Amino acid sequence: MTTRSLEAAMNAHHEHPETFNVHGMLLFGEDPLYFSHLPMFEHPAHRFQVLMEVDFRDDVREAVRADQKAGDIQTFVPEPFDILELDPGDGGPARTSVAGTVFHGHFERGGSPIAEGVTARITRVSCFRRLDPELRHDDDGALTYLCFGRAGRLHLAHEITARPDFDQVLPVRIVPGTVRHDPDPQIPGDVTAEDFSRPVQVTFGRLDRPRHRLRAGETAEGSFSLGVSRTGSHGFTAQVEVAAEFYMETGDLV
Known part of the structure; x- marks a missing residue:
């Protein structure tokens, strides 16, 4: 130094x-x-x-x-x-x-x-x-990740909210042909979740608990949030295929 x-x-x-x-x-x-x-x-x-x-x-x-x-x-x-x-x-x-x-x-x-x-x-x-150490985790909340990356090189990081929680990072891909947009005409038709230089929140239809986390080799439908405008929330759903599990940790987040 x-x-x-x-x-x-x-x-x-x-x-x-x-x-x-x-x-x-x-x-x-x-x-x-x-x-x-x-x-x-x-x-x-x-x-x-x-x-x-x-x-x-x-x-x-x-x-x-x-x-x-x-x-x-x-x-x-x-x-x-x-x-x-x-x-x-x-x-x-x-x-x-x-x-x-x-x-x-x-x-x-x-x-x-x-x-x-x-x-x-x-x-x-x-x-x-x-992160606020005084908050308690909502085990009944939806499993939520942050999606980020570039075309063909997407990742999910589990969104950490409150203790006890878990830290997880996964390489993933959007399954071609599975993207379904909100019907709002303001949503660009070419958005396919293939270029997220900034994280986009994505939720899955399961509880936010370690045993319900996404796992290597599985495919699950996620709801991607693109933000909120005067006409409401916007986003799309798509099938997400998990290639591997880079990292998983619970002990440091109890």
Whole structure:
């Protein structure tokens, strides 16, 4: 860490000591790559659900892609920083990069470094949500995910709401020919959920509990919300096919 970055880190630590910490990230995707902050209700610094697009220099990106072929998850351990610097409100996040180490596997559960002392460039923070540890989870609510990605490379991240909850990331695809739009004429006819650079909320007809979560290999109908206008809520339904389960965690969210 340079003298200037160390000074900035210490200033952030002094200003927001409760959110200055080592913020571990799940690393996944191909083009683009993504970080998903690994949240915890117990620690004030980690009560955030954050999704962001990132990139590395070419050699690191190639090392990440080569390691992906070996299976298992990948995680990223950055140097300590204030997670509030990732908040995209008020014109964008104050932080545009994080330095740290890429791990094969979970860095706290036997993972091994594959690229140390590297910098991840943050190209977009698409989700930044503070989690309230005092709220209790509604087990009778609808199973809800955030859908994001690019054509042919979509992902779902379970929307974390209240404790106890679960963190899950899935690569998915929209089954061709299954998109059914709302009848409202304001909805573009070419919207097919194939380009979500910003997350879109999607709900499924099942309870929001870990045992009812989407699983690798299954296909389920989801209702995609495109927002609300003067004429009401807009969106579409489509069959979603789950390719795999990148990550699933319940223990950190009790």
